[in-house]
Amino acid sequence: MAKTPETEHPQKAFGWAARDSSGSLSPFNFSRRELGSEDVLIKILYCGVCHSDLHAAKNEWGFTNYPIVPGHEIVGLVTKTGSSVQKFQVGDRVGVGVIVGSCKTCDICQQDLENYCPKVILTYNSKDQDGTKTYGGYSDIVVVDQRFVLRFPDNLPADAGAPLLCAGITVYSPMKYYGMTEPGKHLGVAGLGGLGHVAVKLAKAFGLKVTVISTSPKKEVEAIDRLGADSFLLSSDPEKFKAAIGSMDYIIDTIAAVHPLAPLVSLLKMNGKLITVGLPDKPLELPIFPLVLGRKLVGGSDIGGMKETQEMLEFCAKHNIAADIELIRMDQINSAMERLAKSDVRYRFVVDVANSLASP
Ligand code: NAP
Ligand code: ZN
Numbered sequence: 001m002a003k004t005p006e007t008e009h010p011q012k013a014f015g016w017a018a019r020d021s022s023g024s025l026s027p028f029n030f031s032r033r034e035l036g037s038e039d040v041l042i043k044i045l046y047c048g049v050c051h052s053d054l055h056a057a058k059n060e061w062g063f064t065n066y067p068i069v070p071g072h073e074i075v076g077l078v079t080k081t082g083s084s085v086q087k088f089q090v091g092d093r094v095g096v097g098v099i100v101g102s103c104k105t106c107d108i109c110q111q112d113l114e115n116y117c118p119k120v121i122l123t124y125n126s127k128d129q130d131g132t133k134t135y136g137g138y139s140d141i142v143v144v145d146q147r148f149v150l151r152f153p154d155n156l157p158a159d160a161g162a163p164l165l166c167a168g169i170t171v172y173s174p175m176k177y178y179g180m181t182e183p184g185k186h187l188g189v190a191g192l193g194g195l196g197h198v199a200v201k202l203a204k205a206f207g208l209k210v211t212v213i214s215t216s217p218k219k220e221v222e223a224i225d226r227l228g229a230d231s232f233l234l235s236s237d238p239e240k241f242k243a244a245i246g247s248m249d250y251i252i253d254t255i256a257a258v259h260p261l262a263p264l265v266s267l268l269k270m271n272g273k274l275i276t277v278g279l280p281d282k283p284l285e286l287p288i289f290p291l292v293l294g295r296k297l298v299g300g301s302d303i304g305g306m307k308e309t310q311e312m313l314e315f316c317a318k319h320n321i322a323a324d325i326e327l328i329r330m331d332q333i334n335s336a337m338e339r340l341a342k343s344d345v346r347y348r349f350v351v352d353v354a355n356s357l358a359s360p
Helices: 051-057 158-165 167-177 194-206 217-225 238-244 262-267 288-293 306-318 330-341
Strands: 011-018 025-032 039-049 074-081 093-096 099-101 141-145 186-190 209-214 231-234 248-253 268-276 297-300 325-328 348-351
Touching: 011 141, 025 141, 025 330, 039 093, 039 158, 039 330, 051 330, 074 141, 074 158, 093 158, 099 141, 158 167, 158 194, 158 306, 158 325, 158 348, 167 194, 167 248, 167 306, 186 194, 186 262, 194 209, 194 306, 209 217, 217 231, 231 238, 238 262, 248 262, 262 268, 262 288, 325 330, 330 348
Parallel strands: 186 209, 186 248, 209 231, 248 268, 268 297, 325 348
Antiparallel strands: 011 025, 039 074, 039 141, 039 348, 074 093
């Protein structure tokens, strides 16, 4: 008889899964693999709710393999370690982000860029080494190879720090790689959601001048007073937009939906860089003339490798950077997802997994 998600592995697990493209989540019994020598068993405390979870739960990218247990901003406690694990001990506070495996041997992995390995294994909706499916952090426990487990610094809060594991590294890595950290330079952050609000905080810690580019007038006061942005540009305000043309050195584009790139490119100075990290479900139109005539660059970036993710956590711990969160119970996830789809979250939902995920 074919094995079910509940019987394919020896360890019982419980979480919330989406079963179809409605994206609606409900309780789900499944199982986790027995610990291999390199594996760590983690009791999940908190899990952030990334917009990628929503894209995936609703199959907006077209490759969701249901049932799917989303969640890739996981903070938890080590409860057991495999025989070769030296890096972690029972009781350690740890984090798991978007990836849980890679080939470990290719050139890319050797450069600590496991996130770009062709054989990368995502935390959910991916094929694990043994051919079974990976399930994410909207669940009670997870088993992860130690290479893909992060030490979670003592002075980072476990709940508000969880979003750093995806939102944080996704904006930190391109800022470093594309040289967007020079103090005094002007960064535009397009889209003030989970990724965007962490980008503002990181950019201020790097000493940049930050302008938030947003469709939500209600976010203006918070962007400046609470998050520390220097200015706010409402994308639907033509006068203010015109005045900002050619004023930015870099823009990080975190917008989750299809949107025009031309206005963002126009905001860049000559030699400016527009780095896109948002993953809309359809292609964006790229205006070539303004790129060519202004020697501007458009690039992309995907989370970060394990070494850089650890570095980012230490940086955030040093600069007291965590997400602004709305803590929810697991059974509030569907209404949270509805609000996330409407850009109505300040600025990341985090599920209080350990205190609200009651097994039936
Ligand atoms: P989020 O919290 O929903 O934030 C996205 C923001 O985009 C919204 O708050 C909103 O900001 C803006 N926005 C949404 N719809 C828009 C529209 N139709 N037109 C213009 N602006 C719109 O999402 P997130 O968790 O930060 O993720 C953002 C995107 O990055 C998602 O597509 C996600 O899948 C992707 N992502 C990529 C990576 C990577 O490695 N590259 C990692 C994580 C996530 P305003 O209200 O300010 O306009
Ligand atoms: Zn994410």
